[in-house]
Amino acid sequence: ALSSAASDVYKRQEMTDPQIDICEDYLTIYDKKGTMIYIMTKEGILGGIETTMPIQQVRVASQGTVAVLMKKDASGYLAMYDKTGAKLTEGEIHGAKKGYPVAIALSSDAVRLAVAMLDINDGSIKSTIAFYNFGTAGESEIDHVVGAQTFPDTVIPEIVYLADDRLAAFSDTGVILFEGSQKSKQSGTIPFEKEVKSIFYNDNYIGCVISNEDEAVTHHISVYDLDGKAFWKKILQWSIQVWNFLRTMRFVLQMKTHVIYTPYMGYINSIMSLNRHCIRSVSYTHLRAHET
Numbered sequence: 001a002l003s004s005a006a007s008d009v010y011k012r013q014e015m016t017d018p019q020i021d022i023c024e025d026y027l028t029i030y031d032k033k034g035t036m037i038y039i040m041t042k043e044g045i046l047g048g049i050e051t052t053m054p055i056q057q058v059r060v061a062s063q064g065t066v067a068v069l070m071k072k073d074a075s076g077y078l079a080m081y082d083k084t085g086a087k088l089t090e091g092e093i094h095g096a097k098k099g100y101p102v103a104i105a106l107s108s109d110a111v112r113l114a115v116a117m118l119d120i121n122d123g124s125i126k127s128t129i130a131f132y133n134f135g136t137a138g139e140s141e142i143d144h145v146v147g148a149q150t151f152p153d154t155v156i157p158e159i160v161y162l163a164d165d166r167l168a169a170f171s172d173t174g175v176i177l178f179e180g181s182q183k184s185k186q187s188g189t190i191p192f193e194k195e196v197k198s199i200f201y202n203d204n205y206i207g208c209v210i211s212n213e214d215e216a217v218t219h220h221i222s223v224y225d226l227d228g229k230a231f232w233k234k235i236l237q238w239s240i241q242v243w244n245f246l247r248t249m250r251f252v253l254q255m256k257t258h259v260i261y262t263p264y265m266g267y268i269n270s271i272m273s274l275n276r277h278c279i280r281s282v283s284y285t286h287l288r289a290h291e292t
Contacts, residue, residue, distance in 0.1 A: 023108055024062040026083065030055050039066060039083055047085030053077055057103060061110035069104045069115075076101035078115070091143070093117075099128055105159040105167060111135045114167055114184070116156045127156040129169055129178075137182040146183045151176065163203040166226050170199060175206055177228055188228025 015031035022028075030037040037049040037058055046064065053070040060066050064083025069076065078101075079090035093101050099119030106113050113132040118125070130148040138144035151171070158170045165181040175190040190206060197219070198209045207223040212235070223232040 019058070021058055021060050023060045026060050026062065026064045028058050028060045028066055030058040030068075032056070037066065037068065037081075037085075039064060039081075039085060046083050047081075049081055049085045051079070056101075059104055059106035061106055062108040063110065065106075065110035067104055067106045067110075067113060069101060071101075074100065076115075076117075078104070078113075093130075099126070102157060103159050105161050107161040107164045109164050112161065112164065112167075112181075112184075114159050114161070116159045116169065118155060124153065125155060126150055126152045127154045127171070129156065129159065129167075131178075131184045133182065135182075147185075149186065160201075162201060162206075162226065166203070168201065168206060168226075175199070175208075175224075175228070177226055179226070187226065190224050190228045 015029075015036065016034055017032040018029055019032050020027060020029050025041050027040050028037055029040070033054045033056075035051045035053075035055065037051070037055065039046045039049070039060070041064075049066070049068070051068060051070055053072045055068060056071050056076075057069040058066060065088075066081045066083075068079045068081070070079065071077070076093040077090065078093050080088040082088055093115060099117035099121070101115050101117050103116040104113065105116075111134055113134070115130045115132070117128045117130065119128065128148055128150040131146050132138060132144045133141070133146045134144055138146050153173075155172045156169045156176070157172075159167060160170075161167050165179055165184075167178040167184060169176040169178070172192075174192045176186065177188040177190070178184040179187040190208065192208070194210050196208050197211050200207045200209075205223050205225060207221060210220045210222075212218045212220055218235050221234050222230050224230050
């Protein structure tokens with residue numbers, strides 16, 4: 001199992017800040033700000049990677065291709081490896097006019113890659129997302145870059161491919177949505193009107209949990225499609241700890257004393273995402289309906 005393989009890595013290699021990324025049958029464990037990455041399946045470890053620069057983020061695709069964002073001084077570097085750890089390509093991210101890279105996203109087929117960059121050089125804050133395509137759409141483009149979009153007064157610390165042609169960028173002001181199998185274009189937004197307590201998503205929907213900050217400790221839950229249109233909203237008078245989508249599109253919520261399934265929507269957790277193609281998480285736990 002993946003859990004036993006991951007445990008074996010922890011026993012063999014001490015990591016200061018271990019992180020994981022999972023896509024279908026492949027899992028990577030890496031040491032953030034370190035130099036070690038392990039690629040594995042349920043059969044065990046397939047390969048190891050030792051980078052020459054500190055690791056900032058790692059993403060794995062469904063066939064085991066690994067994208068690695070590294071940093072050195074004021075520069076960012078991107079490397080790609082196959083499932084055995086053999087290097088496919090490596091190069092500096094030339095974002096001098098667009099900022100410093102802070103996050104990457106890799107589609108499950110490893111054809112599309114996005115890089116989020118933050119720029120504070122001119123006294124104002126802005127973020128840029130650059131889109132790469134390693135298929136036919138990017139063959140004639142310099143460095144396979146097929147487009148970029150800049151967002152003034154916005155910080156984008158996390159981006160993720162919800163499906164191969166759908167990207168979500170999570171910013172300090174809302175969720176920015178993109179679509180396109182060849183060249184991505186913005187398809188919608190989900191603005192944050194209040195402070196969001198947690199976000200959950202799969203490859204069809206995105207949900208937001210907002211605390212109403214009232215004496216009854218109510219929470220406002222909204223679920224949106226990938227064009228940013230709201231189609232389900234609910235106010236719950238419970239102190240919610242865990243949410244996420246189930247593949248069956250039902251909901252389960254965990255409170256201090258109960259874990260309860262609802263007959264509609266999914267399984268949610270404020271620190272992880274589960275979708276049909278990939279899991280992006282720090283921890284992954286199956287919940288069952290029961291009292292604790």
